[in-house]
Amino acid sequence: MLERIRVFTGNANKELAGKICNILGFPLGKANVTTFSDGETRVEIDENVRGMDVFIIQSTCPPVNVTLMELLIMIDAMKRASADRITAVVPYYGYGRQDRKVAPRAPISAKLVADLITTAGANRVLSMDLHAGQIQGFFNIPVDNLFATPVLLDYMKKNYLNDTVVVSPDTGGVERARSFGKRLGASLAIIDKRREGPNEAEVMNIIGNVDGKRVIILDDMIDTAGTVVQAATAMKAAGALEICVCCTHPVLSGPALDRIENSDIKEIIVTDTIPLNDRAKKCQRIKVISVAGLLGEAVRRIYYNDSVHSLFI
Numbered sequence: 001m002l003e004r005i006r007v008f009t010g011n012a013n014k015e016l017a018g019k020i021c022n023i024l025g026f027p028l029g030k031a032n033v034t035t036f037s038d039g040e041t042r043v044e045i046d047e048n049v050r051g052m053d054v055f056i057i058q059s060t061c062p063p064v065n066v067t068l069m070e071l072l073i074m075i076d077a078m079k080r081a082s083a084d085r086i087t088a089v090v091p092y093y094g095y096g097r098q099d100r101k102v103a104p105r106a107p108i109s110a111k112l113v114a115d116l117i118t119t120a121g122a123n124r125v126l127s128m129d130l131h132a133g134q135i136q137g138f139f140n141i142p143v144d145n146l147f148a149t150p151v152l153l154d155y156m157k158k159n160y161l162n163d164t165v166v167v168s169p170d171t172g173g174v175e176r177a178r179s180f181g182k183r184l185g186a187s188l189a190i191i192d193k194r195r196e197g198p199n200e201a202e203v204m205n206i207i208g209n210v211d212g213k214r215v216i217i218l219d220d221m222i223d224t225a226g227t228v229v230q231a232a233t234a235m236k237a238a239g240a241l242e243i244c245v246c247c248t249h250p251v252l253s254g255p256a257l258d259r260i261e262n263s264d265i266k267e268i269i270v271t272d273t274i275p276l277n278d279r280a281k282k283c284q285r286i287k288v289i290s291v292a293g294l295l296g297e298a299v300r301r302i303y304y305n306d307s308v309h310s311l312f313i
Contacts, residue, residue, distance in 0.1 A: 032044040097131050118140060127143065127146070131221065165181075
């Protein structure tokens with residue numbers, strides 16, 4: 001019944017793509033994604049995709065510009081090879097934080113990336129935990145924004161049920177933390193912070209009680225880890241017994257690992273939307289939970305034109 005589906009991937013996250021194909025029960029499509037000697041991206045699709053329902057799995061993760069170009073060129077190649085429908089499966093949507101004008105003459109890069117993906121020829125986008133929900137409106141094609149919450153909750157329910165507080169590291173994540181805490185049966189706390197510059201954060205105040213509690217700091221991504229480490233320090237000073245961090249996208253750039261290893265954080269739970277580098281894989285505090293099952297089920301339902309509504313619950 002899956003004879004018209006083809007799944008391909010660039011170089012961003014081959015392991016996740018392989019897991020999704022294993023779940024669906026067929027091999028990953030044959031594509032050769034390399035570079036020319038001058039650094040230009042070179043794509044060769046080594047099998048027939050005419051009339052096929054094509055899914056391209058590619059997180060636009062570091063190196064972001066390279067992985068983004070791989071995605072765009074693969075979409076273009078599929079379109080010119082007469083694929084019937086092209087779905088860009090982008091587990092991590094790069095440039096998602098630049099979703100509005102925060103200063104004069106600032107770009108809205110998240111909208112630009114949406115335009116690029118659409119213009120390249122994608123008919124649909126499947127992503128996970130977009131940094132801002134309004135990014136869906138930047139596209140003029142259907143967008144399914146899945147949440148890693150069900151996968152993360154399964155782990156939390158087994159390990160963090162008693163005397164637990166879910167903490168939002170900023171006011172923008174309150175809705176996410178409230179929903180997570182409700183399903184976990186935990187109370188809610190909020191950190192009021194002031195961002196002094198890009199990738200810099202200063203913890204200002206804690207709204208809620210964490211004294212004597214087990215704390216789960218919930219965020220959609222960890223980049224330089226400045227926010228979560230400062231939040232953990234504030235939680236510890238407020239009397240938290242132990243601190244866990246839970247996030248979907250482990251960007252972990254710059255000084256992130258050094259900060260984590262020298263912090264009060266007991267454990268960081270992340271998903272495999274972004275592959276960890278070698279050093280991060282060796283970090284004992286980081287535990288990876290796969291979202292391949294969730295993405296694989298979404299791909300199957302999109303192929304059969306079934307509803308994906310239940311995957312959002």
